[in-house]
Amino acid sequence: MATEIPPDLSEVVTSGTTGQISSFCPQSWRSLHQNVIERRKLITMLASRVPGSFHFRTQTTPNDTKTRLYFLGMTSKGRENTLLYVDLPSTTPEVASVLPQWPLLESFSASLPTSQLSREEQLMRERKRMGTYGITSYELIEWQGKFVFPASNSLYTCVDVDITTTDPVYPVNIGTRVEGARLDPKVCPTNTQLLAFINQSDIWVTNLENGEECRLTFTKKGSGNLEEEPLSAGVPSFVVQEEFDRYTSYWWSPAPLQGHDPDISDQSDSSYCLLYEEVDEGDVEILNIFSPSVEGRNVDQYRYPRAGTPNAKSVLKLVKFSLGPSGKFGQVQHYQLYEPLLTFFPWMEYMVRAGWTPDAKHVYAELLDREQKHLSVVLIPVDFFVPVQNFGDEDMNVDSVRKTVPSLSVIYEENSDIWVNTHDILHFLPHSVPTEVKFLWASEKSGFRHLYRVKSKLESCDKQLCAMDLLEEGQDGHCKANVIQEEMLTSGDWEVNGKQIWVDEEREIVYFIGLKDNVLETHLYAVSYTRPSEPVRLTALGYSHSVSFNSDCLSFVSVYSSVSETTSCAVYRILHDNGPIRTRTWGIIMPPIACPDYHAPELFCYQSDSGFVHHGLFFHPHGEEGGKKYPTVLMVYGGPQVQQVTNSFKGIRFLRHHALASNGYAVVVIDGRGSCGRGLKFESHIKDRLGTVEIEDQIEGLQFLSSAGFCVDMDRVGIHGWSYGGYLSLLGIAQRPDVFKVGIAGAPVVNWQLYDTGYTERYLNVPSRNEAGYRQGSVLSHVDKFPDEENRILIIHGLIDENVHFHHTSALITALVKACKPYRLQIYPNERHGIRNHEASEHYKTMILSFLQNHL
Structure with a gap:
């Protein structure tokens, strides 16, 4: 199904574009400018309404089960992204129809010109190549219907209580006492009243219930001088953002900590923990850039590591805090690694990925050497972090804090004579043996990126062996991954996209985007990770697809297009009964636009x-x-x-x-x-x-x-x-x-x-x-x-x-x-x-x- 271009806009974009004007009839500057404006109107109209950032929410009532799909997009008269939604049919229809879209927020504008965005926000947009304005991201706590999103230099929250109605929702500004932008907001998964954010390169947390705030890290002193303040917390270095596509450096614990140490393990509901990266750019060169847009001065400064010069250094830390009965923040305790990662991995140059295992017993880190030919995936027990008794005291003796700690383990290694391309595919699977770990991984060892199911043994690293020089020919004593089993799930002269996978653990299926059928088209595929066979394609040929799944991996949204057909968007159900896995269209969010003037x-x-x-x-x-x-x-x-x-x-x-x-x-x-x-x-x-x-x-x-x-x-x-x-x-x-x-x-x-x-x-x-x-x-x-x-x-x-x-x-x-x-x-x-x-x-x-x- 295709909709016609609106008549008022059609009249504008079809005028003045007759073809070989530049070859035979030179145009004035104003005429060329008008042509640019007309072409921009056309292409913007065809592209700007494309939805994105999808989240499903299902609500059960006594009489029915309702599913609402939220997304970012533009209203018919809007020029900036806002929160929209469609209500999906209770049953999957035989013939899908176009679903009406509704704005979620009542009378809310997030419009701000680029010049009014903070310097940190401008740089974040550059790193992410972000071209849209308004609401550009949001977090949804599905079971509550609670939203948190940044907009207009502020943070907002709202709740969509009842999805059986179309009543508008009113966003509430999350007040603050900090100065400057609050970036990268994240809701605590174990207490959705807690919201962490970055302010001036340090981590803060706020209690949404009573407005209390607590500063968790203190790397910055407020001077604004790069030479005097080289540390930051929760913010990746320029190179990690720009070249390794990681834009965050802190992560909430997904569950209460599960270590053996009573100091760090806590089963109470009032204790919370974050893993964060502390970055030291003290050795990175400072670049001075003439900046007429910076008020009060003509030069702006950046840390920028030129080829061959020192990079930033990274360490992982934990910060743990308590919340009292009245909602006030209690004691804040910091933890650092018992031994620096460099002790075990002296070749480490970049920490390209990090995070938690689902059970919160370990954190993981993906470490890459400077030549980018060797990568190790390291699992670190939470007990390997020891408390910093006097936070900020660099002379403290960690050995006095702990005498015996469990060691970290290397669970996978990548080696290449060319280079190792980083990716986002690492999914830990349930396992019952405490000395083993199972996970899904992607590797280019075959020459093309493919999926693997891996089982590794958790073996302690020997720091004396690790300290041997990896680059010195003939040395082979460094910590190696003890991979017990590795099974290739996909194969062939085609690539799996490295951005994301979706795992249905109940049915033991992994969904992924790949180029299997056509190197020019991205498609959604499914393959069993316990009984791998030929992957099943779930999207239609002739288009490139970008997809988003719901939490149980039984529904997905596809945004798709081709060179000749503008972007469409539809919702699909995945059917597992009566034969092979297949899909059925649940509803159409956006049909393609038919435009005679589009070439x-x-x-x-x-x-x-x-x-x-x-x-x-x-x-x-x-x-x-x-x-x-x-x-x-x-x-x-x-x-x-x-x-x-x-x-x-x-x-x-x-x-x-x-x-x-x-x-x-x-x-x-x-x-x-x-x-x-x-x-x-x-x-x-x-x-x-x-x-x-x-x-x-x-x-x-x-x-x-x-x-x-x-x-x-x-x-x-x-x-x-x-x-x-x-x-x-x-x-x-x-x-x-x-x-x-x-x-x-x-x-x-x-x-x-x-x-x-x-x-x-x-x-x-x-x-x-x-x-x-x-x-x-x-x-x-x-x-x-x-x-x-x-x-x-x-x-x-x-x-x-x-x-x-x-x-x-x-x-x-x-x-x-x-x-x-x-x-x-x-x-x-x-x-x-x-x-x-x-x-x-x-x-x-x-x-x-x-x-x-x-x-x-």
């Missing part, structure tokens, strides 16, 4: 000389006439960890592509070797040689299109990309000026020695071990090859970019001036790595159209 790109593929099949997207110029060649723009990313070419509707992310096509350009996107989703062999093509091989894959794709009859004009090809794509845009115009007439580089990396450790060293090693790779992969090594003609290079950069900081562009400009090479530069003073401001985004897209119109 879908075309998927293409070809057999590369590399031996792989390469995939691409081709956006035909609007108004294309048969037999004509059109100016062509190669929109490039070309780096690792990204798969641009998929059978899905890209929405706002590809707005530039649609704007170019509507102005008469052919637009090309190609995933060459080095991109993800195709296994380690395909991805590792760029190992130790970034920037030396990617451009040839892109050119091969252009040549294929030209020879295959696509309307590519090989005499008028421009290359444009952002971040890694900006880097390749510069290399493209330097390495192959005969192919690329112009290059537009957005926020480009120009020298890998200026970029961060976690990303750069994964692919290039440390600079001292790969001097040739760093030198050959640097744009600065190719400056003499840049063209001498004017208007062939345009560089774009946000001045307060804290990821690919402006030092990159500054170094490039210095080299271009020294070599007397022409260039053009566009700066956005108040933008970071992504251009978030609406006006700046429109200016940027208009400028691209103008530059290409005049010079391509």
